[in-house]
Amino acid sequence: MERIEKLRNLMKEDSVESLLITNLNNIFYLTGFWGTSATVLVTENEQYFITDARYTLIARETVKNFKIIESRQPLVEVDSILKSENISSLQFEGEVSFAFYQNLKNTLSVDLKASSNLVEKLRIIKDNSEIKLIEKACSISDQAFIDVLDFIKVGISELDVANFLDFRMRELGASGISFETIVASGNRSSMPHGVASDKLLELGDTITLDFGCYYNHYVSDMTRTVFLGQPEDKMVEIYNTVLESNNTLINQTRAGLLYKDYDGIARDVIEQTGYGDYFTHGIGHGIGIDIHEDPFFGKTSEEKLQAGMVITDEPGIYVDDLGGVRIEDDLVVLDDGCKIITKAPKELIII
Numbered sequence: 001m002e003r004i005e006k007l008r009n010l011m012k013e014d015s016v017e018s019l020l021i022t023n024l025n026n027i028f029y030l031t032g033f034w035g036t037s038a039t040v041l042v043t044e045n046e047q048y049f050i051t052d053a054r055y056t057l058i059a060r061e062t063v064k065n066f067k068i069i070e071s072r073q074p075l076v077e078v079d080s081i082l083k084s085e086n087i088s089s090l091q092f093e094g095e096v097s098f099a100f101y102q103n104l105k106n107t108l109s110v111d112l113k114a115s116s117n118l119v120e121k122l123r124i125i126k127d128n129s130e131i132k133l134i135e136k137a138c139s140i141s142d143q144a145f146i147d148v149l150d151f152i153k154v155g156i157s158e159l160d161v162a163n164f165l166d167f168r169m170r171e172l173g174a175s176g177i178s179f180e181t182i183v184a185s186g187n188r189s190s191m192p193h194g195v196a197s198d199k200l201l202e203l204g205d206t207i208t209l210d211f212g213c214y215y216n217h218y219v220s221d222m223t224r225t226v227f228l229g230q231p232e233d234k235m236v237e238i239y240n241t242v243l244e245s246n247n248t249l250i251n252q253t254r255a256g257l258l259y260k261d262y263d264g265i266a267r268d269v270i271e272q273t274g275y276g277d278y279f280t281h282g283i284g285h286g287i288g289i290d291i292h293e294d295p296f297f298g299k300t301s302e303e304k305l306q307a308g309m310v311i312t313d314e315p316g317i318y319v320d321d322l323g324g325v326r327i328e329d330d331l332v333v334l335d336d337g338c339k340i341i342t343k344a345p346k347e348l349i350i351i
């Protein structure tokens, strides 16, 4: 079924008379349009795509099955459509700014309804074409990781390493990086999200690399931790604990697993080794067009994994003044298990 028809079914279930979509990633998902100016309105019987003159030609080529309207005042167009279709209520997305909301209130005469994130609900389950793109993005990051191992050495900076990864991913076909590359070495590796700095790599450093790319608008997101020279025994213990946590979760991931158990399975492994207080973030998140998207795994959530979700498995242990380890894979949830789509090596690597 076409995405727009699935969306319309959700609208019916929720009694949403009309839906205004302004999030550009949601619009890309529904229409294939990529640009900075677009507004989508979905009513019971029709769907409208409003953009300005810069994008009209692109829209005519890309956006199929929508009525395309060229305008620099999309809400004025929305108002006239709602009036002509005798629509009395409109749902808009929850993330809009207060200024936009005021604009809605001032321009439209319909009841404004709170968002129920209907497009996000569709995006949570990936179809095969989406999974292929995410797999390709992952294969690019995998190769960049293999290649950066030959580049890392004492005396270069974290930024040098980040720049290498970023450029290498582009060379391998990525259109860009999916978030600011994290290279955290030595004591800085105890910062879960230490973005690359001008700190120089030293012998004995633990180095956490968290990075990803875009391929045809879909992301990869992976983390590996490597050691520059022989690590201390305690860091080896931490590494093996995180790896066991990551692998234990992979072995138990399948459709039907509760979100709270997705977090709990990985967390239990770390707690049993006594490092529970040092695993300070969530176990993972969905990926797709956004680097962080549904599902998110609350420690108490009774929701269940579904086949077709693409999620991260990223346990970590961070000890101040010592260092940190995180290992992150991307997984496709299947009915009877999961498929690991990040394939870069995870055994302890000493450079």
Ligand SMILES: [Mn+2]
Binding pocket: 221, 312, 314, 328
């Ligand atoms: Mn992640």
